[in-house]
Amino acid sequence: MIEVKNLTKKYGEHLAVDNLSFTVDKGQILGFLGPNGAGKSTTMNILTGYISATDGTVLIDGHDIFEEPEEAKKSIGYLPEIPPLYQDMTVREYLNFVADIKQVKKSEKATMLTQIMGMTKIADVSERLIKQLSKGYKQRVGLAQSIVGFPDVLILDEPTVGLDPMQIIEIRDLIKELSKKHTIILSSHILSEISAICDRVMIINKGRLLVSDTPDNLSKHIGGSNGLHLKVKGEKDVIKKALGNIDDIAKIDFDSSEADGFVKFTAYSAEDKDIREKVFYALSDARCPIMDMKSTSMSLEDIFLEVTKTEPEAKTAKNPVFKKRQKVINQNNVEQKMDNETVKIPVVQEMEQREEKQDAGNL
Numbered sequence: 001m002i003e004v005k006n007l008t009k010k011y012g013e014h015l016a017v018d019n020l021s022f023t024v025d026k027g028q029i030l031g032f033l034g035p036n037g038a039g040k041s042t043t044m045n046i047l048t049g050y051i052s053a054t055d056g057t058v059l060i061d062g063h064d065i066f067e068e069p070e071e072a073k074k075s076i077g078y079l080p081e082i083p084p085l086y087q088d089m090t091v092r093e094y095l096n097f098v099a100d101i102k103q104v105k106k107s108e109k110a111t112m113l114t115q116i117m118g119m120t121k122i123a124d125v126s127e128r129l130i131k132q133l134s135k136g137y138k139q140r141v142g143l144a145q146s147i148v149g150f151p152d153v154l155i156l157d158e159p160t161v162g163l164d165p166m167q168i169i170e171i172r173d174l175i176k177e178l179s180k181k182h183t184i185i186l187s188s189h190i191l192s193e194i195s196a197i198c199d200r201v202m203i204i205n206k207g208r209l210l211v212s213d214t215p216d217n218l219s220k221h222i223g224g225s226n227g228l229h230l231k232v233k234g235e236k237d238v239i240k241k242a243l244g245n246i247d248d249i250a251k252i253d254f255d256s257s258e259a260d261g262f263v264k265f266t267a268y269s270a271e272d273k274d275i276r277e278k279v280f281y282a283l284s285d286a287r288c289p290i291m292d293m294k295s296t297s298m299s300l301e302d303i304f305l306e307v308t309k310t311e312p313e314a315k316t317a318k319n320p321v322f323k324k325r326q327k328v329i330n331q332n333n334v335e336q337k338m339d340n341e342t343v344k345i346p347v348v349q350e351m352e353q354r355e356e357k358q359d360a361g362n363l
């Protein structure tokens, strides 16, 4: 549905988007994450034909946004970071105006606008001037204008910014509902929101793609969910012996704090195997009851902070995220198996190689 290849944008000498490639399938919700200045809005502005690219291609539903802008734009609804609202129009006048621009058939217009105002819960302010609306309502009107014409693709730059928690939940549900018929790219700083509604997450920094995967896989692979935290009643030696027979366990780290006959430890599986059942039976046979067992995993927030850490830490293997024995998903979703050695995300390697070349050139 959306195909972006080697997208690059320079503002003068400043590289805002650096060779970005990704695809979004029909009906998917892609969450776009990155710190301030990462290049999210620039990418969205290019995807929607608002600004040109320095290099690369963007296909929307098979149409090149640069070669066939009219065709491509027909498939896009866009909510920019600052919604393009006419303050002196009423909500209804404005949405009528948008519908005309989008060439919605006259016979369908009234019904469509009533439906959209219902979906975005702005029917009660339809006759109010936009300038008199609260920020949250203005944001909903911005979202409403992007839906007018029911385009196949919706690109939403921070759709819930300025909304209160209740409204955020409503808009989140609306986006979920819209994804049944639309392909959606959204950017947000609210990570719980991205985890809750996106099928896939892309984290970019300084215009470059760092990781792209489902929220679950990100916390599994990058967070290293191959660890199992346990609190077990019994003697440490007995527990050690019982677990020693399980081949799938690569390593056990015992906590130094042992109290009241409980032992706490983390068991790491080899090759990301699910060891829960074997651990359960082994400890049960050894008559060491499990009081607590949970997988180690990182929240999207932890992952975001780790992968976007400022250089030099993030781009070197000093970052613990890259050190773990784990699989890392590269930008083409190809799994790379790493075994007890430094793991670098491909884009980080590329960055380092480029810098090495530059350094060599400067000598």
Ligand SMILES: Nc1ncnc2c1ncn2[C@@H]1O[C@H](COP(=O)(O)OP(=O)(O)OP(=O)(O)O)[C@@H](O)[C@H]1O
Pocket: 011, 014, 016, 034, 035, 036, 037, 038, 039, 040, 041, 042, 043, 081
């Ligand atoms: N018109 C412009 N002229 C020059 N530089 C720009 C322009 N627009 C954006 N930039 C720069 O390009 C980089 C990417 O900006 P962009 O707005 O795309 O980031 P962003 O990820 O959307 O950030 P935020 O989360 O703060 O909105 C930033 O360094 C920004 O300063």
